[in-house]
Amino acid sequence: MDPLSAFASAIAVVQLADRIAELCKAYITGVKDAPADLRAILIEVGSLKCVLEVIELLDPSQGGSSNVTILSKLNSPLQGCREALESLEAMFPTPLETRSSGKRQRIELSLARLAWPFKRERALKLLEELGRHKGTISLGLTTEAA
Numbered sequence: 124m125d126p127l128s129a130f131a132s133a134i135a136v137v138q139l140a141d142r143i144a145e146l147c148k149a150y151i152t153g154v155k156d157a158p159a160d161l162r163a164i165l166i167e168v169g170s171l172k173c174v175l176e177v178i179e180l181l182d183p184s185q186g187g188s189s190n191v192t193i194l195s196k197l198n199s200p201l202q203g204c205r206e207a208l209e210s211l212e213a214m215f216p217t218p219l220e221t222r223s224s225g226k227r228q229r230i231e232l233s234l235a236r237l238a239w240p241f242k243r244e245r246a247l248k249l250l251e252e253l254g255r256h257k258g259t260i261s262l263g264l265t266t267e268a269a
Contacts, residue, residue: 133175144165201256207252214246
């Protein structure tokens with residue numbers, strides 16, 4: 124994959140991380156006694172977003188050959204982040220603000236809360252995967268900067 128595609132992929136992954144953070148915040152604020160796993164997801168996605176924002180500074184059209192080299196090496200972990208984030212996003216219910224109000228919303232919130240334990244293990248595996256990809260990206264950025 125060419126460096127411009129990797130750069131665009133990094134931007135897309137940051138946007139996806141933003142969406143997941145918003146979904147997670149909505150779920151946490153909407154469900155009383157939300158599971159602590161959701162806070163862990165929010166923290167991991169936030170830290171991944173910070174790492175990926177560094178990649179946005181490596182614009183291959185302005186950098187030089189070093190930026191192109193870094194971006195081409197980070198393509199695989201970026202793709203892994205994207206896939207894990209997409210899977211994680213699919214686990215969340217639709218945003219709570221767009222739903223109906225009143226009794227129906229309370230029922231939907233209760234169902235979402237009851238459904239989370241069934242998704243917990245898969246979410247934790249996705250978090251581990253995100254952590255590995257984030258570590259690879261961080262290490263790649265650090266070694267290339269040195």
